Amino acid sequence: MSLASLMRAEAELLLPTYERNPVLLTRGRGLYLYDSRGRRYLDFLSGIGVNALGYRHPAIEKVLSQQAKKLIHVSNLFFHPYQAELAKRLTRMSALARVFFCNSGTEAWEGALKLARAYAHRQNRNGHKGKWRMLALDNSFHGRTFGSLATTGQRKYRTPFAPLLPGINFVAFNDCLDLQRQFNGSVCAICLETIQGEGGIRPVSREFLRIARQLTKKHDALLVIDEIQCGLGRTGRPFAYQHYGIRPDIVTVAKPLAGGLPLGAILTTNKVARCMQPGLHGSTFGGGPLSCAVALEFLQQTEKLLGHIRLMGEYFRAQLEELANKHGGQVRGMGLMLAWALDSPDLAKAVVRRLLARGILINRTNETALRFLPPYVIEKRHVDQVTEELDRALGELVRAPRSAKGARSRT
């Protein structure tokens, strides 16, 4: 089917939830995607942080094809060889103790919220009174299901679905005074992304996270951290919170975990895990043998790449800083999770569209932030290509500003 007929068919048949770029992708290899006409695209978005080892990574491909021939799904009524091994690896990486496997980011986050409530429920039975409020941050994004929406601090996602879960209050981003003002004994958890992703690649400040950890300890509440976009090597450490020298009580991961297959996980401590029992939570597909076998390989490959990610991140950041000095705007992020926030939304839209026309995939998170989530295996020459094209696009657009109509980069 041609791109034009696909566009017509989808417009008639699918819920109108996405504004796709008019590109029909048919295959990928290494850092490149190819469209139906054989055109090549350098991918600096990785399917929104999923394809972290690029396309057709030989080790991933090998495990995938071998395991597909053995066993794809068993449900969680039976054992298979890989969940325990994967949990061992994740707990070792995170210094946490227990894991639950699911299928996506939002499902991991829902489970994390349930876990926090179940923990509070036990505390309430044991003498605490009315401990069930949760704090989340302005501008956050945790997914599209109801609990995730209820903790997502962006009105545009929440408003049409009200009323959402009660008992959730939003703290101004990185505002330590607001955090202290809102935190008291009725709070059972504070929920946050170490680096806000959809909110424009904004790292939480050291001071804010330190105070959040202190307050949770003081009030016997939980620190629940969403590392769905920033975790699993993206910042050059296994988890972004490890840059801050803290250990959360609950962490969620998903996106790149199974090399492109859907897999999410909740990690937590023994103390929190004790509030769960058979039947309280579950998943039909979560943690199947195919996705877990591939995830083991993904983590093994990623461990070897952490130094490379840090180096490439520093290099890319320095190049972006130079561009920001020349064209304006602000560079944010860590490792290979970076944004260049431009001075105007029209400019950001137009830059994404120009790069696409020149065979480079990036996107835009909020109105002005260009987002870069390249695969961990990029080299300096790929960064150079992208920054040269950014420089050129900005130069052209600032000289001859055009309408950004038709840009379709948002997720």
Ligand SMILES: Cc1ncc(COP(=O)(O)O)c(C=O)c1O
């Ligand atoms: C920080 C964060 N949390 C949760 C989610 C939701 O993940 P999913 O789309 O897999 O449900 C996302 C997705 O972009 C995310 O970036």
